[in-house]
Amino acid sequence: MDKRPPNWVMTVLSIVMLVALWGLDNVSVAANRIVAGSGYASWEAFGWMGVALASLLLLFVLLMAWQPTHSRLNLLSQLAAIILLLLLMPFGLMAASAALIDPQMPQARLSAGAAYWVVLFCALLALVELRLRLALSRFWIVLIMSGVGGLWWLCASLWLDRLALVQEFQAREAAFWLAFSEHLAMVSIAVGVSIVLGIILALLIRRYRAIQRGAFALLNFFQTIPSLALFGLLLAPLAWVSANVPFAAALGIQGIGWTPALLALVIYSLLPMVRNTYVALEAVSPDVLDAASGMGMYPSQRFWQVRVPLALPILLEGIRITAVQAIGLTAVAALIGAGGLGSFIFQGLGQAAMDMVLLGALPILLIALVVDAGLGALSEALRQGASDD
Amino acid sequence: MTSRPVHPRSAYHPIQLLWPLMWLVLLVGVVLMIPHAQTLFQWLAPDARQVIYQRADFTQLLGRHLMVVGVAASITITLGVLAGVMVTRQWGRDFLPLVSQIASLGQTFPPVAVLALAVPALGFGTIPIIVALVLYGLLPIVRNTIAGLKDVDPGVVSAAYGMGMTPGQILRQVELPLAAPVILAGIRTSVTINIATAALGATVGASNLGDPIIAGIVNANNAYIVQGAMVIALLAVSIDSIFEVFQRRLRLHTP
Numbered sequence: 001m002d003k004r005p006p007n008w009v010m011t012v013l014s015i016v017m018l019v020a021l022w023g024l025d026n027v028s029v030a031a032n033r034i035v036a037g038s039g040y041a042s043w044e045a046f047g048w049m050g051v052a053l054a055s056l057l058l059l060f061v062l063l064m065a066w067q068p069t070h071s072r073l074n075l076l077s078q079l080a081a082i083i084l085l086l087l088l089m090p091f092g093l094m095a096a097s098a099a100l101i102d103p104q105m106p107q108a109r110l111s112a113g114a115a116y117w118v119v120l121f122c123a124l125l126a127l128v129e130l131r132l133r134l135a136l137s138r139f140w141i142v143l144i145m146s147g148v149g150g151l152w153w154l155c156a157s158l159w160l161d162r163l164a165l166v167q168e169f170q171a172r173e174a175a176f177w178l179a180f181s182e183h184l185a186m187v188s189i190a191v192g193v194s195i196v197l198g199i200i201l202a203l204l205i206r207r208y209r210a211i212q213r214g215a216f217a218l219l220n221f222f223q224t225i226p227s228l229a230l231f232g233l234l235l236a237p238l239a240w241v242s243a244n245v246p247f248a249a250a251l252g253i254q255g256i257g258w259t260p261a262l263l264a265l266v267i268y269s270l271l272p273m274v275r276n277t278y279v280a281l282e283a284v285s286p287d288v289l290d291a292a293s294g295m296g297m298y299p300s301q302r303f304w305q306v307r308v309p310l311a312l313p314i315l316l317e318g319i320r321i322t323a324v325q326a327i328g329l330t331a332v333a334a335l336i337g338a339g340g341l342g343s344f345i346f347q348g349l350g351q352a353a354m355d356m357v358l359l360g361a362l363p364i365l366l367i368a369l370v371v372d373a374g375l376g377a378l379s380e381a382l383r384q385g386a387s388d389d
Numbered sequence: 390m391t392s393r394p395v396h397p398r399s400a401y402h403p404i405q406l407l408w409p410l411m412w413l414v415l416l417v418g419v420v421l422m423i424p425h426a427q428t429l430f431q432w433l434a435p436d437a438r439q440v441i442y443q444r445a446d447f448t449q450l451l452g453r454h455l456m457v458v459g460v461a462a463s464i465t466i467t468l469g470v471l472a473g474v475m476v477t478r479q480w481g482r483d484f485l486p487l488v489s490q491i492a493s494l495g496q497t498f499p500p501v502a503v504l505a506l507a508v509p510a511l512g513f514g515t516i517p518i519i520v521a522l523v524l525y526g527l528l529p530i531v532r533n534t535i536a537g538l539k540d541v542d543p544g545v546v547s548a549a550y551g552m553g554m555t556p557g558q559i560l561r562q563v564e565l566p567l568a569a570p571v572i573l574a575g576i577r578t579s580v581t582i583n584i585a586t587a588a589l590g591a592t593v594g595a596s597n598l599g600d601p602i603i604a605g606i607v608n609a610n611n612a613y614i615v616q617g618a619m620v621i622a623l624l625a626v627s628i629d630s631i632f633e634v635f636q637r638r639l640r641l642h643t644p
Contacts, residue, residue, distance in 0.1 A: 335606060357508060
């Protein structure tokens, strides 16, 4: 048997987690929304038992990672320990809230501190690393993440009412869901419009090759302009249109609000859409097209029955890039009054209420990750389907 | 996120310097003209009492913006290329799957969200913005450094080894030059994103070209917004066109 060095990645990650657990503040308690909280170390927050349990789990991972064998069993046991750690983390917050918060103070709130975030971040990195080492399929990762996420959600909604993030959410639940749906609506409309426009443009570029360079250069140029600036530059002409064209004003077209936001989102979305559609249609192998002609297909049949299905995975990749980009840009659009989850970020920054910033930023991150993973899986499945046939 | 379509290789010609020159002249021209264009901006914001952004001079704002992006970019490039080189060496190979996974997964995170998350952790001001820019800007550079180094033909590396070159020499004289175009493309993406994200830094207390835009939105003054937007857009386009020239030169010099 060959002697292999220890798994350095897991070793480093578990040492970082142990150091954070023992060396940094784990939670902070604030008397109300605005004042800065005071930090508490892990043993003050979770009790000695809690810290001992977490440390034992991490020491186990460290020990396993240090083993020179990289057997599947070894990796699976590390995975189990990390999942257990992630599952136990919300209960740690519960213990902290019971131990540290005075029930007489209804405004008092608990926030996760540096150690908590570091451990969470490293545990997620460890999950990614173990997934890669074990070559787990997407299915298992989705199962694990939805299990962990489900438990977190349950804890947050049932028992963690002292957590600052939960309090922010409860204080503006209706506004949150409104912003959430606005965000999704703007992203869907922008992506939908740019899919249609992108395909039309890509087909035009295929037909009139002369405009190819110019068209891509122009779309590239727009992509270079920072989002804040593009929103600003669209504002003046749109304000002029709404002031001088009665019909446009009746439609709700304004210098600020959703009009410039959607327009800018579509402009940004066009480059990835057009590029991927174009590349996708060009990438279909000429042999396949030859074979299709040989079978007696008409050009239109050949286009719709051969070229489009084969191009679909790359096209979907374009939709994925476009959607992820639009999710982030829509957050910026909140600055010009377009609503969406970004409004919590900028309001929170304005009021120095960091939990409100989190209330906006975390869902945006989650939506981006879910959309990215979902469309990525779909395109992978289509690609496999295409190669199986 | 803003990777570009592959252009057919075109010969380098001094005329290509015209584009960046034109954008730079336009940038400087606009910055110098803004204080004197009272009438034009009055027309854009007829109700406003003051139509030229006064809180700071535009040359100053431009300088601060360039400073923040410049500092962030130099840290990012150093760290990013270093990290990319480290995980592709024999002794760092353990970290390669994780690092390349993070580099591609991390680009899913919207820059605004990264900036917003940096503030609770680091506070308001210029330093948190530089940290956020560095963290986010690292991803495209690390990813492209890894991709560029991986693409180097192993045959070339073993030939260099056979010639008696040391690993350090191989890295500096063979691998990095061959990977340079891909790395430069990553740097270009990173800097473009950073210029845009730095402007958002005005919402977290940094004073730069985003400032007039934010002030204009808050006071409903279109003139401020247009002034800030014009200068940022010109800055971004100028720097991008400079990168374009560099890339063309490099593409010409690498086989």
